Amino acid sequence: MKRRTTHFLMILLIVLGISPSLYSQTQLQVDISNNGSSTIYYKKIGTVNNYNGVININGVLGAHTPSQGKSKVDLTFNARDKFMAMGHIDGKSPNCYIILVKNGSGPFGSDYDVYLRYGAWAQASITITGIGHCSTIDGQVSTENPGIAFWSSDDIVAGQTITTFIDDVIVKGGLTTNGIIKAPEIKVEAQTADFVFADNYQLKSLTDVEAYIKEHKHLPEIPSAKDMGASGVNLSEMNKLLLQKIEELTLYAIDKDKEVSTLKETVKNIEGSRSMEQKRSETLEKRLSKLESLVESITSK
Structure with a gap:
């Protein structure tokens, strides 16, 4: 009776x-302890070879997929074979909470069109890769170790040890651009003069x-x-150098102002002396005129 019941349930x-x-090739499938394994459990909608929907124990959710791993929507917590991952992956970095990648090998992958990752695998918070080069934040670009790099015919590069060519000139530095940088405000941290x-x-x-200046044709320093x-x-x-020259000009101007003030005081004193001399001269002329009048009156008698 038990065997007949089992056969009936299987037929059903x-x-x-x-x-x-x-x-x-069913449209709905539930697998338990399948294919000799006691750890794989599937719930499938559609067919096995042409999945229309997939949910499995490994954390894979696929919708409208021609084959598993190539879905229109694929949420996975698998270690490598992923399109989007959220959360901690066993045995990997606990910081790997969000990953959006095109399928590829290695922590970087060679054929990523869009690569958004947070965690230690790519050694970057955000990586956007294109053809030939890529952009990395707090990670690696090629064999270098920059903070961020956007490559488009080597037009803009940012990082700590990036070496690139601009107009056939080797350029090393934190930020390199072969164009115009325009911003409403730029803050430069520097020492003053x-x-x-x-x-x-x-x-x-x-x-x-x-x-x-006559010898070198430019200012000192x-x-x-x-x-x-x-x-x-x-x-x-x-x-800093320009500020130094402005401050030196200020000191020169102060010194010249002091000299001008001294000259003004000297001129004022000279003018005061001339005024006194003029008054004395006028007094002497008056006295001389009186004396001449007196002599003339005595002589006429």
Whole structure:
């Protein structure tokens, strides 16, 4: 009786399209302890070879898939074979909570069109890859180790140790661009030139500055046009040098103002002396005129 009941249930499952077999071509399938394994459990809607929907114990959810792993929508917690993963993957970095990739091998993969990852696998928070080069935040680009890089014919590169070519010139640095950088505001962290106002600062005389300019054709401490053309301009250092020259000009202006004030006082004193001399001269002229009148009156008698 028990065997007949079992046979009846199996026939009923087949008629209804519910099968314990991995290879049956049913529209709805529930697999338990299948294919010699006690750890794989499937719930499938559609057929095995042409899945329309897949849910399995490994954390795979697929919808409208021509084959498993190539679905229109695929959410997985598998270690490597994934399109999108959310959460911790056993044996891997606990920081790998969100991954959106095109299927490929290795932590980077060679054929990613879109690659969004958070975790230690790619050693990056966000990576966007294209043809030939890629962009990485806090990770790696090719064999370098930059912070971020966007490659488009080597137009813009950002990182710590990136080496690239711009106009056949080797460029190394934190940010390299072969174009115009435009921003409403740029903040540069740099030292100031307030040392100019120290009591022991040796301010060159204007005579010495004039002699230096005649010989070198540029201001002291300022790079020449030739050096700037060959090595570029360090904005942080140049801002400090320009501020230094402005502060030196301020000191020169203060000194000249003191000289002008002294000259004004001298002229004022001279004018005061001239006024006193003029008054004395006028007094003497009056006395002389009176004396002449007196002499004339005596002589006429």
